[in-house]
Amino acid sequence: MARYIARRLLLIVPLACAVVVVNFVIVHLAPGDPVNILVGEYGATPQFQAELRHRYGLDRPLVTQLGIYLQHAARGDLGYSLYFNESVVGLIASRLPATLLLMTSQLAIALGLGVTLGVAAARRPYSLTDNCASVVALVGYSMPVFWSGLLLILLLSTTLGWFPSGGMTTVRTAATGLAGAEDVLRHLVLPAITLALVNLALYVRLTRASMLEVLTFDYVRTARAKGLADRAVLVRHALRNALLPVVTVTGVDLGRMVGGAVLTETVFAWPGVGTLMYTALQTRDYPVIVGSFMLVSVAVLLANLLVDILYAVLDPRIQYR
Amino acid sequence: MATTPTAPVAPRPPHQPRRRASVAGRFMRNRAADAGAVMLLVLLAAAALAGSLATGSAQSIESAPLAPPGPGHVFGTDDLGRDIWSGVVYGARVSLLVGVLAAVTSAVLGVLVGAAAGYYAGWPDDLLMRVTEFFLVIPTFLLAMVLVAVLRPSLWTIIAAIGVLGWPGTARLVRAEFLALREREFVMAARAIGHGTARIIFRQILPNAAPPVIVSTSLGVGAAILTEAGLSFLGLGDPNLVSWGLMLRNSREFLRQAWWMPTFPGLAIFVTVLSLNLVGDGLNDALNPRLRRTAG
Numbered sequence: 001m002a003r004y005i006a007r008r009l010l011l012i013v014p015l016a017c018a019v020v021v022v023n024f025v026i027v028h029l030a031p032g033d034p035v036n037i038l039v040g041e042y043g044a045t046p047q048f049q050a051e052l053r054h055r056y057g058l059d060r061p062l063v064t065q066l067g068i069y070l071q072h073a074a075r076g077d078l079g080y081s082l083y084f085n086e087s088v089v090g091l092i093a094s095r096l097p098a099t100l101l102l103m104t105s106q107l108a109i110a111l112g113l114g115v116t117l118g119v120a121a122a123r124r125p126y127s128l129t130d131n132c133a134s135v136v137a138l139v140g141y142s143m144p145v146f147w148s149g150l151l152l153i154l155l156l157s158t159t160l161g162w163f164p165s166g167g168m169t170t171v172r173t174a175a176t177g178l179a180g181a182e183d184v185l186r187h188l189v190l191p192a193i194t195l196a197l198v199n200l201a202l203y204v205r206l207t208r209a210s211m212l213e214v215l216t217f218d219y220v221r222t223a224r225a226k227g228l229a230d231r232a233v234l235v236r237h238a239l240r241n242a243l244l245p246v247v248t249v250t251g252v253d254l255g256r257m258v259g260g261a262v263l264t265e266t267v268f269a270w271p272g273v274g275t276l277m278y279t280a281l282q283t284r285d286y287p288v289i290v291g292s293f294m295l296v297s298v299a300v301l302l303a304n305l306l307v308d309i310l311y312a313v314l315d316p317r318i319q320y321r
Numbered sequence: 322m323a324t325t326p327t328a329p330v331a332p333r334p335p336h337q338p339r340r341r342a343s344v345a346g347r348f349m350r351n352r353a354a355d356a357g358a359v360m361l362l363v364l365l366a367a368a369a370l371a372g373s374l375a376t377g378s379a380q381s382i383e384s385a386p387l388a389p390p391g392p393g394h395v396f397g398t399d400d401l402g403r404d405i406w407s408g409v410v411y412g413a414r415v416s417l418l419v420g421v422l423a424a425v426t427s428a429v430l431g432v433l434v435g436a437a438a439g440y441y442a443g444w445p446d447d448l449l450m451r452v453t454e455f456f457l458v459i460p461t462f463l464l465a466m467v468l469v470a471v472l473r474p475s476l477w478t479i480i481a482a483i484g485v486l487g488w489p490g491t492a493r494l495v496r497a498e499f500l501a502l503r504e505r506e507f508v509m510a511a512r513a514i515g516h517g518t519a520r521i522i523f524r525q526i527l528p529n530a531a532p533p534v535i536v537s538t539s540l541g542v543g544a545a546i547l548t549e550a551g552l553s554f555l556g557l558g559d560p561n562l563v564s565w566g567l568m569l570r571n572s573r574e575f576l577r578q579a580w581w582m583p584t585f586p587g588l589a590i591f592v593t594v595l596s597l598n599l600v601g602d603g604l605n606d607a608l609n610p611r612l613r614r615t616a617g
Contacts, residue, residue: 018455022464030471037471138602142595144547146554147569147587150576154584158577165576252457259462263551267573277463281470281556293467297459304458 008305019297020073023290024066037286079287088291099272106195114200118207133204140201145260149194149267163190166269191268195260210242244315251307254300347607354603360596368413375407387579397581409589412565419480419549424541426484431491436522439499457489469557476559483545491537498530532608543597550590565590
């Protein structure tokens with residue numbers, strides 16, 4: 001197992017390099033001088049531009065430039081934001097906890113609700129429950145996440161006043177401890193639900209299909225023949241195996257979910273990496289935009305690795321090669 | 322890298338007789354798919370006739386700002402007094418154009434990559450599949466943001482960015498089909514007669530991969546429309562065009578005063594993507610009757 005994990009960790013290295021190379025290519029595709037991308041449109045003194053040009057070797061051949069770019073990235077130097085007057089890595093690190101909190105909360109809701117709906121649907125295919133679950137999945141799949149977010153604000157925040165419409169904490173009430181946690185939780189509800197609503201669709205469909213398949217297996221019939229209760233058969237026998245594809249797809253789908261998270265954070269002014277990217281877009285702060293993409297991609301690759309390891313733990317049939 | 326996800330495939334309900342019907346017949350019998358097709362036709366008509374359907378210009382100031390829906394302005398007006406109905410109708414053009422062109426770009430790229438990987442197998446396959454998995458796993462929406470931001474937002478950079486990032490799904494489907502068919506007799510026969518590689522790939526094997534490509538492309542149009550709307554919402558839309566995402570972006574500051582500003586453009590996106598998903602699912606069921614999800 002340790003060797004398997006080590007091998008998978010090593011595989012991350014070329015993938016992370018690929019992310020950096022993709023960025024390098026994009027920066028050089030840009031019209032005009034790459035230095036403009038490195039400083040953003042916030043304006044920089046000619047001296048600083050010259051310094052950057054030298055530091056990133058922009059006066060040297062392209063291959064050398066790529067090498068220098070990779071070196072900088074490997075050292076964690078993703079550039080400097082003139083707008084925020086801070087290093088890109090530092091900026092992103094300060095925003096990461098908020099994004100992680102939102103992502104884990106929404107994932108918990110989406111998985112819990114999605115799997116439950118999927119099991120309920122598979123229990124009686126083509127029943128009313130099943131059709132309702134299909135409709136929920138279809139609607140969730142077709143809704144733009146930023147629109148459902150705006151509607152939830154309109155309904156539950158501005159009209160009914162149940163939840164705050166944005167941010168992560170109430171300004172000017174420096175609540176700490178339990179009260180502070182409660183404050184954050186109140187702010188978390190709407191963005192987490194918004195994002196979960198979109199993402200649970202996949203889980204409903206997948207769990208349903210996977211359950212329907214597993215339910216035809218002999219061991220399920222055996223369990224039923226033994227006289228086990230319906231619930232025990234469904235949850236303890238069938239669901240355990242039916243969840244395996246759900247785990248896999250969660251890994252592959254993380255990248256898509258992150259896209260939704262950027263939009264959701266923007267709608268709710270949730271102070272995570274997504275809002276940071278949004279602010280950077282408004283000010284054409286390219287180092288932050290490019291750096292965020294790089295770091296988030298590597299984070300997604302790592303999370304994917306975690307999911308794969310989890311899969312290996314859950315499924316004893318997997319060989320750790 | 323990620324393990325292959327299991328396609329959501331439900332077994333056929335037991336004792337259900339297999340219908341012998343044409344693809345069109347199966348599609349027509351699927352009421353959800355019909356509803357989707359009708360909605361889609363209405364949307365296409367609206368986009369085509371935008372000029373005469375619009376009750377005013379979507380871009381010029383027409384009347385009182387933030388007027389609620391009522392006679393003259395069925396969907397109300399925005400903060401600058403622009404007619405929202407007209408914006409929604411003109412926005413349909415942008416959304417459908419971007420959606421179709423981006424999805425077709427993705428389909429072409431996916432077919433090329435998938436066909437090359439599946440036909441040649443061996444190391445080209447390994448290499449191409451690693452690249453495919455890479456693009457499948459990384460956050461492509463973020464990459465699209467970077468691309469459009471760096472290349473400057475315009476209709477064409479948006480289509481290119483979405484199209485260039487949407488191909489991995491199609492590539493995997495096409496590759497699977499090619500791997501399954503490359504050793505079959507009809508391919509051997511074509512080779513024996515002396516047909517060229519290109520001819521075998523495109524004329525002999527590819528037609529067999531058409532059904533999954535059609536389905537994934539029709540679902541891809543919806544996904545591309547969602548991405549375009551998301552980009553416009555973040556301020557990465559074409560600055561010279563009215564789009565649904567841009568209208569939603571503008572509505573953010575006026576949620577309290579004008580519920581109609583976010584409601585109608587968002588509804589337009591939702592209905593469009595929903596109809597495309599219904600049609601895509603319907604096509605899937607009609608083209609792959611053995612994998613049918615909905616009861617016949």
